[in-house]
Amino acid sequence: MNKRKIITLLMAGTFILTACSDKEAESETTSTETTTIRIINSKSEVETQMKALADAFNKSQSEIIAEIETIPSGVDIQSTIKGYYLADTMPDIITCESSGFEKWEGLLADLSDMSWTKDTDAAFVDSTYGTLGFPYTTEAIGLAYNADILNAAGIDPDTLTSPSAYETAFATLEEKKDSLGLTAVVGYCAEKDELYWSSGNHLFGAYLDEGLNRNDTTYIDMLKEGSLDDNRIKAYADFIGLLNKYSDPALLTKGTYDDQVLGFASGKYAFVTQGSWIGTILTGADSEAYEKAGSFEVGMAPYAFEDGIETILTNSPSWWAVVKEGNVDASKVFLEFCYSDAGQKILVEEAGFVSPFKSCSYIASDPFAAIISEYLSNSKTSSWHWMDMKEGFAQNYIAPCFYDYADGKYDADGFVTALKKAASEVYTSN
Numbered sequence: 001m002n003k004r005k006i007i008t009l010l011m012a013g014t015f016i017l018t019a020c021s022d023k024e025a026e027s028e029t030t031s032t033e034t035t036t037i038r039i040i041n042s043k044s045e046v047e048t049q050m051k052a053l054a055d056a057f058n059k060s061q062s063e064i065i066a067e068i069e070t071i072p073s074g075v076d077i078q079s080t081i082k083g084y085y086l087a088d089t090m091p092d093i094i095t096c097e098s099s100g101f102e103k104w105e106g107l108l109a110d111l112s113d114m115s116w117t118k119d120t121d122a123a124f125v126d127s128t129y130g131t132l133g134f135p136y137t138t139e140a141i142g143l144a145y146n147a148d149i150l151n152a153a154g155i156d157p158d159t160l161t162s163p164s165a166y167e168t169a170f171a172t173l174e175e176k177k178d179s180l181g182l183t184a185v186v187g188y189c190a191e192k193d194e195l196y197w198s199s200g201n202h203l204f205g206a207y208l209d210e211g212l213n214r215n216d217t218t219y220i221d222m223l224k225e226g227s228l229d230d231n232r233i234k235a236y237a238d239f240i241g242l243l244n245k246y247s248d249p250a251l252l253t254k255g256t257y258d259d260q261v262l263g264f265a266s267g268k269y270a271f272v273t274q275g276s277w278i279g280t281i282l283t284g285a286d287s288e289a290y291e292k293a294g295s296f297e298v299g300m301a302p303y304a305f306e307d308g309i310e311t312i313l314t315n316s317p318s319w320w321a322v323v324k325e326g327n328v329d330a331s332k333v334f335l336e337f338c339y340s341d342a343g344q345k346i347l348v349e350e351a352g353f354v355s356p357f358k359s360c361s362y363i364a365s366d367p368f369a370a371i372i373s374e375y376l377s378n379s380k381t382s383s384w385h386w387m388d389m390k391e392g393f394a395q396n397y398i399a400p401c402f403y404d405y406a407d408g409k410y411d412a413d414g415f416v417t418a419l420k421k422a423a424s425e426v427y428t429s430n
Contacts, residue, residue, distance in 0.1 A: 034065050035330045038091035041070040042077045042318055045280050049351035056346060057337045064330045071095075073257055074194035078103055078391070092326035093334070097318045098124070098387030101132055108132045109322040114332060116339035122356035124319045133319025134335050137353035140276040140372045141202045141384070142300035142312035149173070149180055149270045149296070160301040161310050163239055170246045173270050180270070184248035187269030189255040190406035192399040198257070199402035200394025202313075203273060205386030206303035207236045209313055212382050220385035226427035228420050232306070237405075237412040237419075239305035243273065244406050252406050262286050267293030276300065276368035277317075280352040283367065298367045300375075312375050315384035316356055390426055397422035 041050045047070040054066040069091065071077050078100050084090050096104070101124065110130035117123055117131050124133025143160075150157055153176050155169045173185045190199050207228075208219045222229060244252065248269065251259055264272035265286035272278070279298070282290045290296075302309045320338075322331040337343045344360045347353045352366030354373065363369060375381050386394070401422060405415040 034063060035327050036065045036067060037093065037327050037330050037334060038067050038069055039093040039320070039334070040077070040081065040091050040095045041068050042095040043277065044070050044073045045277060045284070046351040046353075048284070049280075049346065052350060053338065053343065053346045056342060057334055060337060060342065061333075064333055066334050074197070076395070090323055090326060092328075092331045093320050093322055095318050096124070096133060096321045098384075099389065099391055100318075101126065101321070103391070104321065104323075105129075107324055109324050109328045109331075111322065111332070111335070114336065114339075116336070116357065119339070119357045119359050122316045124316075124321075132321050133316075134321070134338070135316040135319055135356040136338060136347060137316065137351075138314055138356050138372065138376075139317045139354070140300060140312050140314045140368065140375065140381075141205060142275065143271050143303055144264070144274060144276075144278065144368070145271045145299050145301060146264070146267065146269070147297040147299045148294065149182070149267070150299075152180060153270075157299050157301050161304045162307040163235065163242070163305055164307075166239070166242060166304065170242060174246060181267060182270060183263065183268035184251070185246040185270050186243055186248075187251060187260050187263045187272040188243040188247035188406075189251050189257070189260045189273070190244075190253055190399075190402045191255060192403035195257055195260075196395040196399035198273065200397075200399035201386050201389075202275060203240070203303075203402065204394065204398050205313055205384060206305070207233060208385045209311075209382040210303050211306065211309035211311055214381065214383045216382075217385060220388055223389070223423055224427055226424045228416075228423055233416050233419060234412070236305045237415045239303065240402070240405065240415065241412050247406075253403060262289060265290040265293065267296065271301075276354075276366070276372055279364075279366035279368040283352070283365070298371070300368060300371050311380045311382040312372075313384055314372060314376065314381040315387070317384075393422075393426050397426055 041047060050068045054068045057066050071080055077095055081094050108129065111117065111134065112131040120135060122135035122138065123131050125131050145157060147157065153173055155172060159165050160169060170185050173182065189195055219229060248263065251263065260272060261274060261278050261281050263269050265282050266289040300312055302312055320335065322328055338347065339357065344355055344357065345362055348355050348360065348362035348364045352364045352369065354364060354369055355362065401415060401418040404410050404418065410418060
């Protein structure tokens with residue numbers, strides 16, 4: 001064989017080897033596919049932190065990409081998810097409140113085999129379908145206050161355990177309003193369309209549970225029979241009347257959630273009818289206003305509409321649930337990451353959540369975190385049985401009653417009558 005033929009054969013062999021090598025590389029690239037999962041975030045105030053959680057998860061491995069989709073505050077979450085379902089664009093992990101699980105009966109994956117279930121008492125467990133909900137935080141509902149303002153006015157928040165104590169405190173603050181730099185004593189908003197969840201769920205939830213042991217279902221059981229307790233609802237109505245009286249008129253019926261929280265962050269209100277979740281806003285979106293107001297110490301008092309009430313309401317506000325028809329295995333990997341040390345660090349230290357997991361050692365810098373922990377350690381918490389109310393009850397029936405009361409259509413007795421009528425119509429109709 002001459003020299004030219006040898007060179008030609010060598011070149012051909014090199015070409016064949018190179019081509020095979022390219023095909024093998026292409027095959028390896030093709031085989032390394034990623035799975036993308038969509039996760040619903042219903043807490044718009046921590047959208048940035050939730051995206052940071054997803055970014056950390058994505059960097060921790062290369063097989064799964066997590067995408068966070070935030071539903072804005074005030075939007076009906078379950079209706080939005082139902083729209084995705086009907087359009088065949090269902091996310092892999094959805095958000096459910098207690099009553100929301102019924103809507104997806106038989107469509108959610110059982111998470112009972114996951115390691116985190118043994119480390120919390122806050123998982124959502126269904127007697128038929130198993131563990132369906134992953135808890136990611138513990139929240140509290142109470143009357144949040146500016147501790148610096150109360151101190152300046154000579155008011156001890158520990159004494160706010162009766163309606164008379166509140167009436168005296170509100171009157172004192174009203175008298176000193178100008179010297180304290182207050183716009184109003186209370187930042188209470190009864191707007192019924194975008195803020196229905198605040199009055200219809202959270203404030204009405206105080207009637208159902210304030211002052212009760214966590215397993216006491218007396219008043220939610222009565223509601224499910226279409227009735228309300230006469231004495232308790234009357235005392236409650238009088239207390240809501242105090243909020244109406246001492247709230248900012250510009251906020252009371254026409255304000256927004258952002259207006260309400262910013263007003264409190266700015267030191268304009270001594271009290272605000274929002275829960276612990278606003279702590280993230282004080283140190284986040286409204287941090288400039290909060291710092292300008294002195295980064296004041298905050299606290300949380302009970303909605304003490306009867307004498308001797310000392311509890312606030314705490315619970316997991318909602319849970320993440322995995323859709324059976326989605327990427328179940330990949331979704332479980334994401335939830336395990338959320339439970340891991342790295343995930344808990346982000347959820348607690350960055351999102352400001354109070355961890356529902358017993359092994360978590362992180363403590364949130366959120367202004368309300370220590371307050372919730374203290375109430376929990378002192379066993380001064382009641383449950384969230386408003387989550388067991390019928391879907392649409394808060395938005396379509398209860399919130400309008402609060403609005404009409406605040407707008408002057410009702411007095412306290414009229415408010416009671418309206419609430420009773422709503423309970424009867426919804427729970428005794430066929």
